[in-house]
Amino acid sequence: MITSFLLGGLDRKTGIAILVLALIGIGVTYSNAFLADASPLHVSTGNMLLFGKYAAYALLAVALDLVWGYCGILSLGHGAFFALGGYAMGMYLMRQIGTRGVYANPILPDFMVFLNWKELPFTWVFFDHFPYAMLMVLLIPGLLAFVFGWFAFRSRVTGVYLSIITQAMTYALLLAFFRNDMGFGGNNGLTDFKDVVGYNIQADSTRRVLFALTVGFLAVGLWLASSIVNSKLGKVLIAIRDAESRTRFIGYRVAEYKTVVFTVSACMAGVAGALYVPQVGIINPSEFSPANSIEAVIWVAVGGRGTLVGAIIGAVAVNWGKTWFTGVLPEFWLFALGALFVAGPLLLPKGIVGTLGGLFSFGNRPSRVVPTSPEPAE
Amino acid sequence: MDIAKNSILYLDGVAVSFDGYKALRGLSMVIGPGEMRAIIGPNGAGKTTMMDIITGKTRPDEGEVLFEGSTDLTRLDEAEIAELGIGRKFQKPTVFESHTVRDNLLLALKADRTPFWTLFHRNTKDEDNRIDELLSTIKLSHRAKDLARNLSHGQKQWLEIGMLLAQEPKLLLVDEPVAGMTDAETMETAALLRHIHKSGKSVVVVEHDMAFVRELDVKVTVLHEGSVLSEGSIDHVANDPKVIEVYLGR
Numbered sequence: 141m142i143t144s145f146l147l148g149g150l151d152r153k154t155g156i157a158i159l160v161l162a163l164i165g166i167g168v169t170y171s172n173a174f175l176a177d178a179s180p181l182h183v184s185t186g187n188m189l190l191f192g193k194y195a196a197y198a199l200l201a202v203a204l205d206l207v208w209g210y211c212g213i214l215s216l217g218h219g220a221f222f223a224l225g226g227y228a229m230g231m232y233l234m235r236q237i238g239t240r241g242v243y244a245n246p247i248l249p250d251f252m253v254f255l256n257w258k259e260l261p262f263t264w265v266f267f268d269h270f271p272y273a274m275l276m277v278l279l280i281p282g283l284l285a286f287v288f289g290w291f292a293f294r295s296r297v298t299g300v301y302l303s304i305i306t307q308a309m310t311y312a313l314l315l316a317f318f319r320n321d322m323g324f325g326g327n328n329g330l331t332d333f334k335d336v337v338g339y340n341i342q343a344d345s346t347r348r349v350l351f352a353l354t355v356g357f358l359a360v361g362l363w364l365a366s367s368i369v370n371s372k373l374g375k376v377l378i379a380i381r382d383a384e385s386r387t388r389f390i391g392y393r394v395a396e397y398k399t400v401v402f403t404v405s406a407c408m409a410g411v412a413g414a415l416y417v418p419q420v421g422i423i424n425p426s427e428f429s430p431a432n433s434i435e436a437v438i439w440v441a442v443g444g445r446g447t448l449v450g451a452i453i454g455a456v457a458v459n460w461g462k463t464w465f466t467g468v469l470p471e472f473w474l475f476a477l478g479a480l481f482v483a484g485p486l487l488l489p490k491g492i493v494g495t496l497g498g499l500f501s502f503g504n505r506p507s508r509v510v511p512t513s514p515e516p517a518e
Numbered sequence: 519m520d521i522a523k524n525s526i527l528y529l530d531g532v533a534v535s536f537d538g539y540k541a542l543r544g545l546s547m548v549i550g551p552g553e554m555r556a557i558i559g560p561n562g563a564g565k566t567t568m569m570d571i572i573t574g575k576t577r578p579d580e581g582e583v584l585f586e587g588s589t590d591l592t593r594l595d596e597a598e599i600a601e602l603g604i605g606r607k608f609q610k611p612t613v614f615e616s617h618t619v620r621d622n623l624l625l626a627l628k629a630d631r632t633p634f635w636t637l638f639h640r641n642t643k644d645e646d647n648r649i650d651e652l653l654s655t656i657k658l659s660h661r662a663k664d665l666a667r668n669l670s671h672g673q674k675q676w677l678e679i680g681m682l683l684a685q686e687p688k689l690l691l692v693d694e695p696v697a698g699m700t701d702a703e704t705m706e707t708a709a710l711l712r713h714i715h716k717s718g719k720s721v722v723v724v725e726h727d728m729a730f731v732r733e734l735d736v737k738v739t740v741l742h743e744g745s746v747l748s749e750g751s752i753d754h755v756a757n758d759p760k761v762i763e764v765y766l767g768r
Contacts, residue, residue, distance in 0.1 A: 141638045144638075378616060386608070387625075389573060389596055390685055
């Protein structure tokens, strides 16, 4: 059952993408470890970190494409799930610091000592155990998405109204995490990490493993999303996107389907956040800012909504552009982003992959077609 | 209660209003098992509201709606009612445009509808055969692999009827199936509905097109301002002075 489900996800496009990701994962780590610094093929640790970050963003984009591209749920709050996964990882990394902090407290992280706290809050208790922390990486975003989705989808909140409340959700979390008494480092967030599962987080070797893991999880996430999309459940999701009440009248409980896919997507976003934090070395409330979630939507739109692979390409392309642009013309990046937001849908309404797919009829499975004007039934 | 027991669909004194506008006022109607019924009425007579109530989209303010004499439809949601065996075709053809014709039917096919089983579903030989059968019933075998969005208006209507049949319903509610169809398509649709009726299903057809209703040749119910104005054969109804007044009097 599981095997046939997973084999169903390996269509040509996904297969090629996974192969490319595997080559990148192996190639970059190999080049960083064994090629001389002078070699033209050498990837510096800085660049590897950068692309590791892009890969984490790409996983977030795949998660977002799963709900937006296939089920029509335009979440403008997916950054919240990403940040929650990041915080769960950050809390584990904080507990790993131990006595090496500024205040050398074996139990309490520095910011708690600074705030004169005497005891570890219950939220932090088991976070020194790696498996527990990893469970929380999945569980916390998943649980939030499940509860949020259950209420929103059962009450049949759709379209822009849903987008607005997802935006409100991430904004509320942003404000909450800014508060010191929440116990998550307030404004400064969590940083100064030392070790991850006993390995020095700054070491090149650790960073290579982190990079390879991120690319690996991206490939797994893509495979999983593709399997879901190619299953009968995926067809139901597209049916919901195109004609929600028709789907309901042929007997599908739309709210259940939306909740399931929203929760799976949130878990994927959480994993992306957890992979992001050890590579950038910090997690703070700004990750919850609504602009981040909107940027993620732009990545998917640029790459091609409802294509999965496009989400990856869009996330890497836009972020690469951002890095380059903010280096060359820092004050103009926001204008460039704005121009992208306007020009993208105008010139490439189906995104990079959607447009290429149309030209070469590459991977143009019928289910990949995004409706030009999703009309409600009746 | 005997009337209710021997019926597939039983409406008694159904009333509903929207912001003070009384869409239905004491609508009562009985559809027998295996019966085909045509419902006509001018705009605003409450035809679509009636369908909404039967399929669980709208809750009535008053009145009883029973399926097979015992199941109270006013307490169930759309999915539960669909599972009981009531299929509904919308006025505007509503199919899954970015799916193939075949996938449209596959999605409608009677099967476990929980997300878990749907995720791990694999097509069986039986299902494929059943889809082939349906395709030939609705005369779309040659277009099975095309996207539904590329079908003509009439073909979309047939596909939607096919999707209803795929659910293996006991009762089909069909809202204006021939609106916007050519005459030839209209006649084919009438033949298709008669075929469905002969296979033992109850069918309720809402329609404006009198030629089509004549072609169906079944008992007709005339709705007006949210209740039943007249009921009987097409000739009886057409000669009823009350009906003439409503249709021609203004």
